[in-house]
Amino acid sequence: xxxxxxHPSRVICKSGTSVKIECxxxxxxxxxxxxxxxxxxxxxxxxxxxxxxxxATYEQGVEKDKFLINHASLxxxxxxxxxxxxxxxxxxxxxxxxxxxxxxxTDTQYFGPGTRLTVL
Amino acid sequence: GIQVEQSPPDxxxxxxxxxxxxxxxxxxxxxxxxxxxxxxxxxxxxxxxxSGTKQNGRLSATTVATERYSLLYISSSQTTDSGVYFxxxxxxxxxxxxxxQGTELSVKP
Numbered sequence: 001x002x003x004x005x006x007h008p009s010r011v012i013c014k015s016g017t018s019v020k021i022e023c024x025x026x027x028x029x030x031x032x033x034x035x036x037x038x039x040x041x042x043x044x045x046x047x048x049x050x051x052x053x054x055x056a057t058y059e060q061g062v063e064k065d066k067f068l069i070n071h072a073s074l075x076x077x078x079x080x081x082x083x084x085x086x087x088x089x090x091x092x093x094x095x096x097x098x099x100x101x102x103x104x105x106t107d108t109q110y111f112g113p114g115t116r117l118t119v120l
Numbered sequence: 121g122i123q124v125e126q127s128p129p130d131x132x133x134x135x136x137x138x139x140x141x142x143x144x145x146x147x148x149x150x151x152x153x154x155x156x157x158x159x160x161x162x163x164x165x166x167x168x169x170x171s172g173t174k175q176n177g178r179l180s181a182t183t184v185a186t187e188r189y190s191l192l193y194i195s196s197s198q199t200t201d202s203g204v205y206f207x208x209x210x211x212x213x214x215x216x217x218x219x220x221q222g223t224e225l226s227v228k229p
Contacts, residue, residue, distance in 0.1 A: 032214060038161075043206065044219045091161055097215045109215055111155075111163040 002028050002100040006093075006112035013084055014120055021079045021115045023094030029074035030096035031107065035067075038091040038114075050077050074098075084119045091116050122147045122211055126220035133197050133227050141192040141223045143207035151210035152183050153217070154192050158203050166192070166205075197227045 003026040013019050023033055032051050036044040048069050050056040056069035066088075068080040077096075081088050097109040123146040133139055143152070154166040167174050167181040169190065174181055178197075183190040194201055204224050208217040 034216070041224075043221045044163075044208075044217075046216060046218070049214060049216060093161070093163065095217075107215060109217065111165075114161040116161070 002026075002096075002098075002102065002108070002110045004030075004094065004096045004110045004112040006115050008115060009113065010116045010118075012118045012120065015085050016083055019081045019084055019117060021081075021092055021094075021117075023077045023079070023096065023112050025075045025096040025098065025110070028096075028098045028100040030077075030098040031074065032097040033071055033077035034095045034097070034109070035069060035077075035079050036093045036095070038093060040091075044093060047079075081117065084117070086119045089117055089119045122149070122209060122218055124207065124209055124218055124220040126205075126207055126223050128223060129221065130224045131226070133225065135197060135199060135227055135229050137197050137227075138193070138195045139197060139225070141194070141205055141207075141225075143190045143192070143220055145188050145190075145207075145209050147188070147211075148185070149209040149211055152190050153208050153210070154181055154190070155206045155208065156201075156203050157206060157222070163206070194225075197225075199227045199229055201225060202227050 007022045035047045048056045048058045050071040058064045071077040093114045094112045097107045125144045151170045155163045169181045169183045171185040178195045180193045204222045206222045208219045
């Protein structure tokens, strides 16, 4: 199946620093990428939807100045957590949607392995 | 917005047992997916199933769209089936997914 990677897989940072997380679709072009956040023992909450070359659409309650999203190409989206605080510690998961060799006729969504952020 | 409710929240099974997980949703959806999240956090898509029944090995799923629910059946469970099972519904344009709270399954040897 299609592959979506995230980097880094795990990051620990000090409070007040900014952290950038990359999401890449490795073998297909992703017209849309999604960013989710998952707290321990909880479900995935959609944070924002990003389309290549345009501004991201944020879900209600998600601060766009706090969570900067850049979708610079059809294979790369980045999420930057600015001035991170301990309450931002979470598991961040991206997904990429596009047409793949396996499913060439419809956009299919594939999930990355996640990035575990710990803010001290 | 749409509500997605899963039951039961937790389930403990003996290896070899069968189980049924349920997902109720409060409004019409474009699509419904079932995922398994492994202990490392990776989400694995099990089924795209907006309606009807599909089977894949020991797993099968049925969605009754008119009654707004979906069921995931796991037969002859194995310890490797342990993890969290999520259903997610696709709403609106663009593939946005709304996830249920999940069912945490533990299969004991």
